[in-house]
Amino acid sequence: MFYIYPMRKLGVKERVIETASDLFYNQGYNQTGINQIIDEAGVAKASMYQHFRSKEDIAVAYLIARHTMWMGKLDECVAKEKSPKSKVICVFTYLTEWLTEVDFRGCGWQNIITDLPTDHNKIKDQAIYHKNELRGWLQKELSKEKEFTNKEAKELGDEVMVLIEGAIILSQIQKDTWPIVTAKKACKKILA
Amino acid sequence: MFYIYPMRKLGVKERVIETASDLFYNQGYNQTGINQIIDEAGVAKASMYQHFRSKEDIAVAYLIARHTMWMGKLDECVAKEKSPKSKVICVFTYLTEWLTEVDFRGCGWQNIITDLPTDHNKIKDQAIYHKNELRGWLQKELSKEKEFTNKEAKELGDEVMVLIEGAIILSQIQKDTWPIVTAKKACKKILA
DNA sequence: TCAAATAAACAGACTTGTCTGTATTGTGTG
DNA sequence: CACACAATACAGACAAGTCTGTTTATTTGA
Known part of the structure; x- marks a missing residue:
């Protein structure tokens, strides 16, 4: 055959x-x-x-698969950018493309951890892990920029991180891109 | 008696x-x-x-009650500040006090809308309403500041709004104040 | 042949919402 | 003050369905 x-x-x-x-x-x-x-x-x-073993275990597998997918698409999206700084700003382009495509369904990790049975700790750990990876990614990128010291890069990365999370959840509630557009603008200011 | x-x-x-x-x-x-x-x-x-009439109706009543409580406590917390700008920055002090007190349980509206039966629209509307009220509050405060035009005040208010939402959800995931502290720092930069 | 996948029944607890009948309350009138 | 009537609250059974997870017995494919 x-x-x-x-x-x-x-x-x-x-x-x-x-x-x-x-x-x-x-x-x-x-x-x-x-x-x-x-x-x-x-x-x-x-x-x-x-x-x-359980429904929670399925969710953990889902989140692990989603993490590699999500980070992969992020890398893909920012690949065209030359400088680390513009890569970081490009994250908000990624957010716009992604979130409009999924009709502002928001972040898989945010969504799952906010209303969860108390004992589902493996899921919570996945959320912590994912956000830490993204946080590390931002800090690493910015530390490549010569104009920033390591300390500055970390602080700036964290500030961008907060903007990202806010843009995601707010665009989900308001079903609109304005929080992402606004966050991008703020990001540029912060990194300027 | x-x-x-x-x-x-x-x-x-x-x-x-x-x-x-x-x-x-x-x-x-x-x-x-x-x-x-x-x-x-x-x-x-x-x-x-x-x-x-239903469980959803109870939730709507809960969110309405929570809104007046939450905004009231916010006003109370920022009352001591003199300038509109410092009132806005003081929001992050409010966030820190509130979120540490509730052990980083996060935002009642964010938490309820992220995993909801599809038809529960009255709840979603409450979330939109609440966030719009806060957004309006920020814009109104900043528009009192003479150094900002109306347009600037609106844009800056939106940027602060994104920082607030990000600080709330991220502190909930990470169970730590760092996102709030970081957001406050970023807010000061943005309003400077 | 043998392990893996299947369908389907089952357990037992949970969900929202309805219903019945009884008890308690508050109020208006004499 | 006393009585009566209406409104409200009560306890609890019940419906009809959901949920996760287990078990059994049969079929499939290598």
Whole structure:
């Protein structure tokens, strides 16, 4: 047999993560039940529980996958920029493209940690990790800029970080790009 | 009979709103069921449904009550400041006091709208309203400052608004004051 | 043959909201 | 002050559905 398209179905694990990623992000963690995930993934419940201990574990896998995807797209988007400083400013271009595309659905990590059962600590840890990675990315980029000392680069990176988070959540609430546009303007001022 | 303390129990409506406010804010909207609310409020279920059509309606009442409380405390906190500009900067002092007191539980509106059933639009509207009020407050304060034109005041107010939102959500994720401290520093720069 | 995936039933707890019937309250009138 | 009537609050059962997670027994594919 010849398979023009790769007929090999994705494995159970991959299908679950893929489906859950879509559902968790677009309709919310609390709004998404196990049953919907396995139905849409076309997977038996017992098979799913062979690969994941709990719903929280699925969410952790989702967030890990999302992290590499999100950081990858960020790198891709800022690649065309020459200076570290303009790379950092370009983050807000990335935010605009991304958030308008998803109809201002906001940040996957912000969304999941704000209304979570008290004991879901693995999810919270993923949020902390992701935000720390982004924070580190900003600081690292800015530290490449000769005009800044290391200390300055760290402080400026943190300020940009706050602007990013504010732009994301506010654009989500207001369903508008103005917070991102505003944040970009503020970012330029700060780095000037 | 003499009642030293006001013996008059609060009415059903008030008790429900008070209890629900505590629960919705501290353990989350999705994590709080009707039954827990009526149990802790000491109210019969039928009585509660006499005053509120649905759980969403309780949440709306909670957010309305929270809005007046929150804005009131803000006004109180910045009252000691003389200039409009320092009032605006003082918002971050307010944030620090508030958020450390509630152990970085974050913003009631941000928390409730990020993982909500799709049809809960009355709640979303409350979030939009609250954020617009705060945005207007900032713009109004800054427009009192003679050194800014009206247009400048609006733009600067929006930039501060983004910083505020970012500081709240990021301090919630990281369980630390650094985002607020950083936002304050950035705010001073922007208004300088 | 053998491990993995399947369908489907099941447990048990939870959800919002309705309903019934009883008890308690407050108010207006005599 | 006393009585009656209406409004409200009460406890708790109930409906109809959701949820996560387990188990069993069957089928599939290498």
